[in-house]
Amino acid sequence: MSTALKPAPARAGRRLFIKTYGCQMNVYDSERMADILRPLGYGMAETPEDADFVVLNTCHIREKAAEKVYSELGRLKALREERLAMGHPRMTIVVAGCVAQAEGEEIMRRQPAVDIVVGPQAYHQLPELIVRQSRRTGERLSADFAPDAKFDALPSVRAVDGVAAFVTVQEGCDKFCSFCVVPYTRGAEWSRPVADIEAEVRALAGRGVREVTLLGQNVNAYNGVGHDGAPSSLARLIEGLSQIEGVARIRYTTSHPNDMSEDLIEAHGSNPVLMPYLHLPVQSGSDRVLRAMNRKHGARSYIDLIARIRRARPDIAISGDFIVGFPGETEDEFEQTLALVREVRYASAFSFIYSPRPGTPAATMGRQIEPEVARERLHRLQALLAEQQKAFNADQIGRTLPVLLEKPGRHEGQLVGRSPYLQGVVCEGDAGLIGRIVDVRIEGSSLNSLRGQRLEHGG
Known part of the structure; x- marks a missing residue:
């Protein structure tokens, strides 16, 4: 890790490095941690070698993700010792996020x-914890469940890096899917006030910022207090946000099928600022497996819901999540998942092998699936999903899409942006166009991106 480390140069200020694992909400949380520490004099470092303060913002969804954290901590310990030997300030090591919530005492022991x-x-509470840590007094662990206090304490001004941003609107989950640790690490559902x-x-x-993605563990369960004092739905929140000058695009993730309300479905058809892209996890195509997962919906109700959404917005792109190898999953039940995928036709999707998480009901279920069986099923599912994603992207060839230009491309005179369907789009243009939405005629596609010819500067 530290082969490039050199004797400490004279420099002013302290440096912060944050490594983020897992979901988009962790990305948001990492940005806000940087905002909290900036008034204390912390600028951002490119690598941990250059940092005085290192945060690992962790994810507890998958078993391997947690183990990667412990491996990284071992490397950071060795780096700190090497830095001290070469005259650098002592590095502070912080573990944040869901692994911290679930395994706080174990982390400090291990x-x-x-x-x-x-x-x-x-x-x-990081500033207060830093003071305590520097004095070697008081608690070094904080795992309160008080999202309202957290948001009240966050700085009102955020650093902006680009023309798209995440905004957390809802946290926690009350669904208690049998495989999921989120209710235990993020707490009960809570929604921020509309104002x-x-x-x-x-x-x-x-x-x-031109594009905003609204985040929540179960974002379409949003019911924050509105301007009238009554709970607001996600659709009402989006309607209000779409009136803010400069906001050209709104997205949201991640949703639960049971909270896909009629007004939210209608919003996809009536609100042009709401992008025609919906991430709606299903996890399995087997009703028995869905019951074992405690998903509280069936395969057919999910398929029917997708049909209703497509009637409201025929060109909408659907994304999903899938778990293979859930305890007791038979070959026939896995085939039912493949059948659902063929019927829904996904533009993109995420798929994983079931990973038992301590403390969840599924971890103690019998009939755990052999790893080689789960891997073979995942390979088949991912091949089908990749085929559908390629087909969806290829269907864009010949169309003209509005593309929000976000950053320079790899080559001179090249820009990269996003289509309404969240695909990366490469076209020609100079950096002065970044932040504009331009029309691009799509001329080629691959699994993960499109390329095309820019037709006009746009807005």
Whole structure:
């Protein structure tokens, strides 16, 4: 890790490095941790070698993700020792996020080099924890479940890096799927007030953000307090945000089928600012497996829901999540998942082998699937999903799509943007066009991106 490490140069200020694991909400949380630490004099470092303060913002969804954290902590311990020997300031090591919430005491026991452990609802306490840690007094672990206090404590001004931004609107989950640790690491469902979200989005738009993705563990269960004092639905929230000057695109993720309300379905057909892309996990095509997962919906009800959404917005792109090798899954039940995928036709999807998480009901279920069987099923599922994604992308050839240009491409005179369907799009143009939505005639496609000819500058 530290082959490039050199004797400490004279420099002002402290440096922060954050490594983010897992979901988009962790990306948002990492950005907000940087915002919290910036007033304390922390600028961003490109690598941990250059940092005085290193945060691992962790994910607990998959078993291997947690083990990667412990491996990384071992490397950071060795790096800290090497830095000290070469005259660098002592590096502070922090574990944040869902692994911190679930295994806080275990982390400090297993890796004593960790200075601070902070859960996803308590990272606003980092400044106080830093003071305690520097004095070697008080608690080094904070795992409170108080999302309202967290958001109240976050700085109102966010650093902006680009023309698209994430905004957390809802946290936690009450669904208790039998495989999932989120209710235990993020807590019960809680929604931010509409006024607070609007203020954050308005500030982002004022700093050049054109596209906002609303985040939540179960985002379409959003019911934050509206301007009238009554709970607001996600559709009403989106309608208000779409009126903010500068906001050209809105997306949201991740959703649960049972919370796909009629007004939200209608919004996809009536609100042009809401992009025609929906991530709606199903996990399995077998009703028996779905019951064992405690998903509270069936395969047919999910398929019928997709049909209703497509009637509201015929060109919508559907994305999903799948778990293969869930305890007791038979070959026939796996084939039912393949059948559902063929019927729905996904534009993109995420698929995983079931990973038992301590403390979840599924971890103690019998009939755990042999790893080689699960791997073979995942290979078949991913081949089908890749085929569908390629087909969806190929269907865009010949169309003219509005593309939000986000950054320079790999080559001179090249730009990269996003289509309404979240595909990466490469076209020609100069950096002055970044932040604009331009018409691009699509001329080619691959599994993960499109390429085309820019027709006009756009808005």
